[in-house]
Amino acid sequence: MDPITAAALAALAGGLGGEAGRHAWQGLTTLVQRPFGRADAEATQGDGTPQVSSGEREVAALEGDPADPMRAQALATALGARAALDEEFRRLLDGWWQRAQASPSGGDVHNSISGGTQNGPVLQGRDFSSLTFDMTRTTASSDRD
Template sequence: MDPITAAALTSLAGSLGGEAGRNAWQGLAALVRRPFRRAAGEESGETGGISSGELELAALRDDPDNTAHAQALATALGVRAALDAEFGTLLEQWWRGAAQATAAGNVNNTVNGTQNGPVIQGRDFSHMTFHFGQK
């Protein structure tokens, strides 16, 4: 798995106003709240000083431009994934999905040449009707 970078987490936290960003953030929050498992199948409330990532997640949510908070969350996720194989697998699945979902939200529109009518730029239009009169 590619490491989850502080820059990616900062970008994600900053995109919480959009549907994809909110969904990705909620998925990460649910994952972080899962019980910590040290050995196969064993839940442990005792983490030996290892962060679950909940405090770091909340700090970044509250201050999404703070790179120190993002780095702390990236570190907490990496350590937890290294110690909890199930969490590591689920984190990797979340990361792939979040990267695809947030990338899919980008729109790049280009208009070239002479246009014979209005140009509308955007993404995912639905239920639209255009009526053009005769000249």
């Protein structure tokens, strides 16, 4: 599994990546809410606190302050520790991370039209599909010569 960096977690928590980033972050929060797959990972210390964090507190903390590198590092550490103890979690976390890395990271669109008068439809935006333009000329064919 590729390591999940604190910087990447902070970027996702901060909303970078637009809708894809928000979707990836939601996937992570859902993942850490899953119960541990191994009983020894759920064991508690003498005072009742878990030996290994599920990551839920760290996710909430980073979501509250995505610019705090210590919170991002705490989440990365919690995810790594839980993955080391829980094989199913490691497999699911690896799948989540692969999808998160493959998602488009930007939603910015920068359109520019230059070169004088445009003789036709101009469409500005991003990620268009299945578009058809009827480009029938209304002037005489002699104008083309």
